[in-house]
Amino acid sequence: MELVLDTVRKTFGGVVAVDDVSAVMPQDKITALIGPNGAGKTTLFNAITGFDPPDRGSISFGDRRIDGLPPWRVAELGLIRTFQTPVGFTTLTVRESMLAAATPHFAETPVGALGLSRRARDHERASAARAEEITAELGMSDLLDVRTDELSAGDRKLLEFARSLMAEPKLLLLDEPAAAVAPANIGRLSQLVRRLRDERGLGSLIIDHNLSFLMQIADEVHVLDRGALLASGPPAEIAADPEVMRVYLGEETDGDG
């Protein structure tokens, strides 16, 4: 299965934020999306996930058109995104946030709240075990009962990622997953992203400014500049492209990521 963008365009007033971008992103590969600040990366994420539908062009996932669908429906189809600013469910604990991400619709009704359904209870128990497993892999076990608004920025970032794994993703869309994360934990993060691809066939589409992190794990890199696709290819090829490095590094030195 693939995520296919076909001449996707998004403008805000007179500004072209995404300029006729076409790309194919396999669901079981790690795809990196890089570019200087303001290149339209997050706008593209918002277009794909239904938060800010494109003005033109089409987006499809597998054999389904997804442009124009509401965000919850896009998520239901398996495209699970994280957010650049990791605010999260502020008053929920890490455990609650993980479980909330996994709760099925049939348990999310007032009648379901009575807890009479065996199916819902089994689901809840399985989710609880999975939440502990995932947080353990990210080294967050001791934070399970800490409220989200009391986590450090780096831990909140890891929670964004961990939470998205609870929502039965078919493709992860990670918006700067490594920003503010402690170096030791970035190692765990890239290990896990790679293992998800290799063992479960779960790919990721990743925006980040940490090039050493991205170039190590990506199968394919797309470079955006001023809304348009500048280059696409395997990391080694992109790293050797003088035009890409000029555009990207030229801007990055004065950006804060």
Add this chain to the structure above:
Amino acid sequence: MTNPIFWVGVLTLAMIYASLAMSLNVESGWGGMWDLGIAGLLAAGSYCYVILTASDPDLGMRFAPGLSMWVAWPLSALFTGLVAFAIGAPALRLRREYFLITTLAFAEIIRQLVVIQADLTRGTVGIANINRPFDSFVTGRDYNYVLLGIAVVTAAVMYVVTRQVGISPFGRTLRAARDNEAVALALGKRVNRMRIKTFVLTGVLIGATAPVYLFYIRAISPQLFAPGITFTVWTALVIGGLGSIRGGLAGALVLIVFTEAVGLIEVDPAHINILVAIEPFLVGLLLVLVLRFRPDGLFSERSSFGAARRSAGDPAGDAARVAGG
């Protein structure tokens, strides 16, 4: 100075407000929908109950099926849920203060409808001597204890139901969507649909409490459902702790007992109007003091959902984990 019957009445009223505050907490505390239309929903439930149980042709009501109170009670709850749906479907397109103002307006519309539809509701004249359960077995002053029993059972049911909603996966997703709607949507939560269901649930619970309120008041007229009652319920909930499980119960007890106790202060009859005038001031003072010393109310949401205490940004924890990894 006062007889126990007085306090039985105060406790009955407190239990009724507790039931309303706990119902409000589901949508406002956990759902984040700040509803100022409690009076309207209470009016819908109350008038539904009164009309369905009316049978006396002397009252001159166009529709008086004279149903048994045990049939009319659940029907009133369902009808109030329906009214909540009719209000919620459009109002929930709005957020926060816009939602708040809209619900307040709908409550006033309901009150005006009651006034206008006089051949159905007897308008501003109202209806007195509303029948009460078991009053053929227990009469006179002793009935107050029966009424207290009914109010306590109602509050207990509301406590059990709302607590179950709060601790369930449904309640958890409600709180999640309240904290961060974008993240909830990104995880596939049908936020709007869930909010409408929650709004309807609160309507059903308020409709179920409405008959008990009528048993206590014994007479119904549109003035009963002025916005004041909404603000009393809100005050009780905020004192008790918005978003906590026990808050509505505790807050209503404190607020109603306090308010009634103020009325007991003995003053020179010449100064009675001064006491009446400062009563809202004293209630306001109580609210300010509670919020000054317990900003989350008597019970906090945190204490209800078992989050560990941890000082914000504890650097030792991070350092230890990085070293360990």
